[in-house]
Every structure is written in structure tokens, then in C-alpha cells.
Amino acid sequence: MMFYVNMPNFATVKESTAKKDIRALTKDQLRDFFVSEGEKAFRGNQDYEWLWQKSAHHFEDMTNLSLSLRQKLEENFSINHIKVDHQQRSKDGTIKNAVKLHDNFIVESVMIPVQSRTTACVSSQVGCSLDCKFCATAKLKRMRNLNPDEIYDQVVAIDKQSKLYNNRPLSNIVFMGMGEPLMNYNNVLKSIDKITSPEGLNMSPKRITVSTSGVPKMIKKLADDQVKFNLAISLHSARQEVRSQIMPFNEKFTLEALKESLVYWYEKTKKRVTYEYIVWKGINDTQQDIEALIHFCKAIPCKVNIIEYNPIDEDQFVQANDKAVANYMTQLEAHGITATLRHSRGKDIDAACGQLANKS
Ligand code: SAH
Secondary structure: OOOOOOOOOHHHHHHHHOOEEHHHOOHHHHHHHHHHOOOOOHHHHHHHHHHOOOOOOOHHHOOOOOHHHHHHHHHHEEOOOOEEEEEEEOOOOOEEEEEEOOOOOEEEEEEEEEOOEEEEEOOOEEOOOOOOOOOHHHHOOOOEEOOHHHHHHHHHHHHHHHHHHHOOOOOEEEEOOOOOHHHOHHHHHHHHHHHHOOOOOOOOHHHEEEEEOOOHHHHHHHHHOOOOOEEEEEOOOOOHHHHHHHOHHHHOOOHHHHHHHHHHHHHHHOOOEEEEEOOEOOOOOOHHHHHHHHHHHOOOOEEEEEEOOOOOOOOOOOEOOHHHHHHHHHHHHHOOOEEEEEOOOOHHHOOOOOOOOOOO
16 A cells, blocks of 8 residues: 655745745734724724634625735735545445645545534544554654644534535534644644634634644643633553554553643543544453553543544454454443444445545
8 A cells, every 4th residue: 555645746835935924923913014004003904804713715805895905915925725626435424535735745634424413524634643553644754843724724624514415514523533642732733722712713612622642741731721622632552562662652651650741631620531442453342451451541530432443454453353343341430431433434435444544
């Protein structure tokens, strides 16, 4: 299998970076720009509304601004909006978007309709700097972080798709696409600010989940920043030596440090976390693995999502059989730990967890 990231065309990069991305400006900075051009500050508010709430892609669409003002904006700024380059629809209704960025890099995002809800799975980086052995995205080197507007645009695009295909707006967002959100901390938080703001999409933070492989320092920072969204940890093993084999960064960001950061998180936020966990044959399917997980779960209130493994052409990883999974479920429940079995969606189009790798 080939994994690649589309390399940008450097002529385009030069052209598009010549002007400043207008959505990198705060509302105050935008107002200041208008004032410096001899305009009233409230024109900045109008422009801000076009850029975020109305998601305008072109200055010419901002019809309550005069033609000369629109031209002035055009001369000074660019709107680095994303473009859904390519769509694949699964037989279960899931849609995978190949999203082209202004500098021609491609990331993927997924629309997942489940009963009465629609979930957007969004990317936070081009590629990923972590090296989880079972994840297709890990084969792509991290090329760059996404900007807040590029994350926001993925959500807007999926909201439109949900209205079009499911007759309802988007209801939930998970940061489970490409990349490690906590290694692009500021931009991820800025994007969530816009998604939850009445000046943006006005969505509840309770409907947003950020998933991380576990960067202890950043989990503590989330707690200090008193974030209101949900936190999920891709745990997959509660045994230091086993986890280090399948997620090598675990040697540096140890389970002990992870646990300590989660205790800190819970003390500060009083929010329980979700652990994502795959059971593999011969890797983490023994009684010792189950007991280690139960012990880990006792640290703070939590729930466990046992997720299905989506094969990515790595022979060493094989989904454990139903009996092994049931063994986990019963023992977790016997210890009062909520455990749910999650089935993957969009597998036929490589849109399921861990399969995002710009294959098409
Ligand atoms: N880096 C973050 C965000 C990516 S989320 C994180 O690790 O949490 C992607 C989720 O899919 C993670 O829970 C990851 O562990 C899981 N995953 C990765 N590869 C997978 C695969 N092949 N099958 C099923 N889940 C996988």
C-alpha cells in the first residue's frame, strides 16, 4: 500500500502566502484595519460575520460592504478556505472528504450519520508526528499544523453535507481525524472557540470530543484552561511495556505520567474521560491486560469504548475474537466500569478510525 501526502505546488504557495489570511485576525484587529482605512469600526464586525458565521469564501460575496471596500480587502488579504476536492460515500451513509488546503496539502474529514445524529470527524494536522504502529495516518509524516479556520471549515462543510443528505444539521464533532490535536493545541482550541461561539456555529462544547494519544503536559493545560468539551484518550493498553511497543511515544509520555495528568484533569474539571481501546490477538488479550485496564480505570471516573480494529496492512495486528472482547466487557462491568462496544463506520471507503491516509 502506498501512503503519501500531496506535495504543494510551490508557485501556488508563494502566491497564496503573499497576502495575510484574513481569518488569522481577531475581531479587534479587523476593526482596526477598517479604521486605519478611514472606515467605521462596525464595518469590521460586518466583515467578521461574513468570515465566520456566514463562511464566505470570496470578498465579492460580502454585499453589505461597498465595492471599493471589498476591493481593498482583496488587495490586502486572502481567505484561505478549504475545498472539498473529492468525496467518497460508503454504503452505510458515511462520507469521506479529501479536503484540499490553500497550499495544496490534503487532509481527510468524515461525516458519520448514526440514527438521529450526525457526527463530524475532523483532522487537526497534515499527517501526524506520533507513531502508533496500528494507525494508517502515522505512516504520513507530519507536514504542518492546521490553522483554526481550516479546522472550522471542515465542520462547516460537513454541516452542509448533513443538511443535504440527512436533512438535519451536524450534531457532534470528534477530533479523531488525522493528527494529534494536543500537538496543535492553540489552533485546536481557537477552532473550538469559533465553533462554539454565537459568532460562529454556536454549537455546545458538550457535543465536541477531543481525542488524544495522551500528552500529559497538554492534558494538564486543558484542565487549567477549564475547557468545556469532552476528552477521550486512545489508551489501547494499560501496561507500560505493551503500550510502548504499539505506541512508542509511550516511553517518553509514560502511563504513569498520563494517569497523573488525568487525575489533575478530573480534580479541576470534574469531567469523566473516555478511554478508547482496541483488543488485538496476542497483544493485549490476556487476563493480565484486563486487570491492568481495570486498575487504570479506578484512577478517575471514566468509561471505556472498545473499538473495532480496522486493518491497515500491518500483519502483526489482528482483531481479537468475540470471546476475548466479551471477556473484557464482562470484567469491566463487574467492576462498575461502563464499557461500550463500538462498531466502525465507513470501512468500505477507508474512512474508519485509523484508516485516514490520503489513499485516494
Ligand atoms: N491522535 C489522536 C487523534 C486520532 S483519533 C488520538 O490518537 O486519539 C483516531 C482514533 O482511532 C484513535 O483512538 C486511534 O487509537 C484509533 N485508531 C488508530 N488506528 C486504528 C485502526 N487501525 N483501527 C481502529 N482504530 C484505530
